[in-house]
Amino acid sequence: MKETDMQRRHFLAAMICSLPLIMTGPGSVLAANGGGASPESAVEQYHSVLLKAMKDAKTLGITGRYALIDKAAQTAFDFSNMAGRATGKAWRDANDADRAAMAKAFGHMSVATYAKRFKGWSGQAFKTLGTDPGPRGTTLVKTQIAAPGDEPVALTYVMNQGKDGDWRIIDILLKGTVSEMAVKKSEYANILNTKGLSGLTEALNTQADKLLSQ
Numbered sequence: 731m732k733e734t735d736m737q738r739r740h741f742l743a744a745m746i747c748s749l750p751l752i753m754t755g756p757g758s759v760l761a762a763n764g765g766g767a768s769p770e771s772a773v774e775q776y777h778s779v780l781l782k783a784m785k786d787a788k789t790l791g792i793t794g795r796y797a798l799i800d801k802a803a804q805t806a807f808d809f810s811n812m813a814g815r816a817t818g819k820a821w822r823d824a825n826d827a828d829r830a831a832m833a834k835a836f837g838h839m840s841v842a843t844y845a846k847r848f849k850g851w852s853g854q855a856f857k858t859l860g861t862d863p864g865p866r867g868t869t870l871v872k873t874q875i876a877a878p879g880d881e882p883v884a885l886t887y888v889m890n891q892g893k894d895g896d897w898r899i900i901d902i903l904l905k906g907t908v909s910e911m912a913v914k915k916s917e918y919a920n921i922l923n924t925k926g927l928s929g930l931t932e933a934l935n936t937q938a939d940k941l942l943s944q
Contacts, residue, residue: 769869769889769897770858776806776899777856780844784851792942796845800837803844808890808898809837815900816914820927828927835934842938853878864888869897872906 767775779802783795790798803809810829813836814821821829859872871887888901902910921930 767897769861769871769887772806772889772897773871773873773887773899774858776802780848781851783845783848787848787850792845792944795848796841796942799844799848800841803837803841805896806899807837807840808892808900809833809840811890811898811900812836812911815911816918817922817927817930818915820922820930824927828931832927832931832934835931835938839934839938842941846941846944857882867891868900870903 779799783790783798787795810833813833814829816836817832821832824832854875854877857874857876859874862870862872864870867890869889869891871889873885873887874882875885876882883904884906886903886906887899888903889897890900891897900911904910918930921933925933
């Protein structure tokens with residue numbers, strides 16, 4: 731897979747950001763999970779940061795949006811869990827240092843994609859619809875993006891509770907069924923087979939830096 735494909739096909743983040751949308755939730759911007767906040771609150775806290783990034787998009791610029799979103803994303807998402815699920819055997823066979831580098835690159839690419847695409851706000855709306863129990867002790871936070879004049883798009887956040895008691899996002903399901911982690915596992919397979927985990931780490935960092943420099 732070409733590296734440009736990773737940018738184009740980072741599809742869930744692109745789907746969320748390309749509307750653009752307004753995230754409705756708590757009025758204050760909270761960069762932390764809140765020490766045991768409910769799964770719904772954890773998602774809404776992150777959305778409040780995205781809302782600020784959109785409203786202040788032009789003032790912040792892409793690097794400012796990146797810094798703002800990154801601070802919240804490091805708490806809202808379990809990037810280590812997500813990177814491990816997306817890379818499978820390569821992750822399990824890697825040492826701690828290579829895993830840490832991959833998790834950092836995975837987060838870097840994710841946040842860079844959001845920062846690139848959150849260019850403003852034009853009145854779209856995001857709703858939290860409720861929760862359902864998920865597999866293996868997870869909780870599914872059901873949300874919906876409604877763009878003016880378009881049919882709402884369902885996004886479900888898969889939340890896992892860590893040992894610290896905080897709930898973090900470990901997957902996003904488009905239309906309630908299409909797993910972002912499953913898509914990424916497919917996307918990353920070729921690079922993992924040819925260049926290994928370190929090669930994928932380098933490719934993600936390069937692509938993220940390219941996004942932020944444009």
